[in-house]
Amino acid sequence: MSLLADSPPPPPPKRLVVLMPTWFGDVLMGTPTLHALREHLPGLHLAAAVRADLVPLLDGNGDLDEVIALEAGGKGPHVIEAGHRLHAGGFDTAVLLPNSLRSAMLARLAGIPRRIGYERDGRGLLLTDRLIPRREKRKFVPVPTVEYYLQLARYLGAAGADTRMRVTATDADRRAAAGLGLPPGRTLVLNPGAAKPEKRWDPMRFAAAADALAERHGLAAAVTGAPGEAAEAAAVVAAMRSDATDLVAAGTGLAAGKAVMADAALLLTGDTGPRHLAAACGTPVVTLFGPTAPGWTTIGFDREAQVVARSGEMSGITVDEVVDAASGLLEPAREREPAAVGV
Template sequence: MSDKPYRILISRLSAIGDCIATLPMAAAIKAAMPNATITWAVSCAARQLLEICPDVDRVISVPKRYLRTPSDLMAMRRQLRQQPFDCVLDPQSLTKSAALGWMSNAPLRIGFAKPRGRELAPWMNTVSVDSDPDLHVIDAQAELLRPLDIVPGKPQFNLNIPDDVSRWAKQHVTETVGDPNPVIMNPGAGWDSKMWPAERFGQVAAWLRNEHKIPTLIVWAGQRERELAEQIRQVSDGAAVLAADTSLVQLAAVLKHTKLFLSSDTGPMHLAVAVGTRCVTLHGPTRPELSGPYGPEHLSIQKARFDGTSRQRRSADNWSMRAIEVVDVCAGLTQMLSRSSRVAA
């Protein structure tokens, strides 16, 4: 453990789930170097979570297309050089993330070598770390700390949810479904290829009520997910109920009040993991051992694996998700509910 002051920039701009999966990096730095000052550059809604993370001292908002707008580019350069950095960590390792480190003029800029490092990132960073492509994203990002002589322990997701938000979440969940610990599901995904059919979510919710007397709460964000949530409610014949529109911080608090969380590979899944909620996750175009819920307490279901480039997997339809049947998910939920019953006993 070092007491040396150190100014570090984490350049993890997007997406929400990936930013959440990077939180253990900040925790490991603070554990090894308590006097380090950590600044995080972000361009998505994950900023809300970074602002309640005690391991992050400062957050810089980056315009999503800053590299294409000269005025934004120059503004970012000025901001990054106002407070010099000793080190930049680039877990995203794309041109847009590596360029921030390069513009900061930090003497040490650590990112991934190929294939995790893509585009111009391996040339813009001063140290390129080789990483096993079969490592989970959280374990891979821990390897970026090797040049700093930091050996992380068990990943920690430190989020200080405000007490008033926690109280609201407990009340909202109980009043909405009549149960303080329902199953919570989220039908959304960043890629259409990662979407599981809404009617199947609805059938699972009806099964949970009929077989286990457990209600379902649907969390959602944006108009599209709201429409999917409404489809789920209708198919479930009222067994599933829509949650309120929430911020990410409110969602984190809501996710703490659940027996299980069910979703595809998406941001709310990573948030559920971060707050200690057990997950059942559905995978098609992504590999659960690489980007699924971290830890043995979760269960991932994959019936068809779609191998291809990131672009190909992103642009595909959801055939690999449709390979997962309702019976597969019900069996997984039964297994997980049985585990919790044994623990309670």
């Protein structure tokens, strides 16, 4: 990646806000950048602005002084209101993790003097410090998202060598999860949903894999997902021979979901946000890849097993492949490595 910019590195900021991405997994992949900034500038007032429904991902994060909740999407009045909220923070520097034009407009509207981000999406004139991502033959070179974000912290002088994602299950999160009655350390979390239909594995195969793992390793299944993925979760539960807890039907929120994941034995998922949550918690994860190229989403977690469909379609992944990958993570007699922060 090229780290060319059209102005010299800025002086050390005193009040900095990081505009976080709008996707679940990307927020977690931005946490190494928050940590790098904190380590490099310990006296800095460091804030993160994030979509309101994703605030629980940053609750308890020891690198942050402040979390600012912003309404998702929206135009006109929503953007103006968000700009006013950021302006009230008196920030001298904004670091933009998203490539979007909207994030640059928001930072400019907030009157933040320095606005650092990648020159993408036609937003160059709205940035004071423009980083240029590398291209080959007019195409952007695949770079793991964690590294892509970390380059922004390195531009400010941070070493940024630690690529571990960070999340904290607070005491309140654990209390919320305790009422679900899941067996400590023996929960197999299943995440059958995905925002894009082509990234979903057949619910019947999820169920078959879960039954096999429950029998072989003595695990109890719990099916998670976003509120809009209730049908997928219910289909998996209905197809299983063994008992399973439907976390979506139980109304389990993101806060309690963090605690469930932190205590789980394994997660089985597609390339979606819960994959990153598991890695941040130190929980082993089997990730299923169909149309997505793993190179863009490398997370550097050594307790992840990737099952990649040779056909490029999720239907090409078999139950036996998934069960074997999961068993390879569950069978070694080694303790789980601790999560980076607070879990």
